[in-house]
Amino acid sequence: MKNMKVSIAGVELKNPVMTASGTFGSGEEFSAFLDLSRLGAVVTKGVAATPWPGNPTPRVAETASGMLNAIGLQNPGIDTFIKRDIPFLKQFDTRIIVNVCGKTAAEYCQVVERLSECPVDLLEINVSCPNVKHGGIAFGQDPVQLQRITQEVKKAARQPVIMKLSPNVTDITEMAKAAEAGGADAVSLINTLTGMKIDIYRRTFALANRTGGLSGPCIKPVAVRMVYQAVRAVNIPVIGMGGIACAEDALEFLMAGASAVSVGTANFHDPAATVKILEGLERFMEEQQVERITDLIRVVE
């Protein structure tokens, strides 16, 4: 048996493979296709203080090697989430990471405070969703705002805080440093890249929201580059994601310096993608005679 354990902000994960927020719900729908207990962690869909209806449809569109989404952070609100989703996830031997969204600092803090009494291992703060007009975008694209919201959330949080960074910025290292300066315990990246698709036959936008977040294999090289840069800019763990569809993809992120990885859009192509990636990692370690997964983290300088 290979040692697959990694640790993030003092929380040990049995392996570095997690789900990416918004692509896996709270795991219930996927539990028919894989044993959630095999995952390092389940990262849940963003949850807000109150239920959000999200955007009009069409909300998703396929693109070359990727997709655009403008779900608009539809979520049932923290009350339902605590009553229904956390007890569901507690049945499994995996870490629970709750992704939090809000329209104001107060809203983020309200959710984070509610979660402080819950059996949740880590919090991931989405300051980067490019979809909602009054959403997190201002926090995620301005280092001053980002540092401030990180400080506020840290004050309200009992669990360690991961700040999830937006790639829609000129310099990702500046944002990673701002999160670290605000007291973040870790950062995760990348969220989706803002894009647009036009339906030439209908002569209008493919998404009702006009713009949406680009994800999937087409964003991976951008994501690997940003993870590499962030790892070298800060002294807190970095969680890597963006287009991971196989073990080889996950290894690129680990070798660039990510302490763990999240799998998003690939879940839509194969609901068992996460487990297959985990098995692929173990196979690679077998072939390359690597004993601990941590020996593969940050091997490129």
Add this chain to the structure above:
Amino acid sequence: MRYKEDCRILSQEEIGKDIFSMWLQTDRIASEARPGQFLSVYTRDASKLLPRPISICDADPEKGCLRLVYRVTGPSSGTRQFSGYHKGICLPVLGPLGNGYPMDVAKGKRLLLLGGGIGIPPLLYTARSLGKNGDVTTVLGYRDKPFMDQEFLPFGKVFCASENGDTAIRGNVLDAVRTEGLSADVIFACGPKPMLRAVKSYAAEKNILCYLSLEERMACGIGACLGCVVRSTEKDEHSQVNNKRVCKDGPVFLSDEVEL
């Protein structure tokens, strides 16, 4: 349960212009499939990331076989790739997905099946499943040439309408219902949104219980991503807002339940 299977293609033929009919050998999907449910179909080479939702057109639960009828929508589409797969090749699919038509509701009632274009295929297994319990009238609407119309004949009266008048009745599905003076206790409909809107208001006007099968763009197909929602008249228990998931709570909805 839902299963991800690699299904061997038993046959593939073009039954109309750009309309293909394919039989698949499944392990478990066919025996659990209900009328009105669908499959997520993936391209073999993963060149298309997202699955295509395709309705279950027919099934033979004993033999484990299942039929899909689909339209090729364009030259570089995923469905174009499907049409190039020959007999013997394996096709990755996920299913059966969604709720399907409420067959209990139709038992012993006069059922009107209304199908428009590529919304016609799922009605075949629906008609077949009612068997002897059925009192079925089928109205099929086409843009031009009919397809599959003959296959409904064993289950009751069939009326065909076409915009270009290739059929007995010129016009759309509802024109046919009106000119033939058809009445029913229950309507099951599947077709393009403008047709479903018209069927919804017709059913309301005539006070007929009506179920609609909806289409929406999907990503996960299993209820997790919230990509495929439709506005619901009442707050939905799962979402806590006025949104239902077409892939999981649907694709079939009571017409009063949704806003189109």
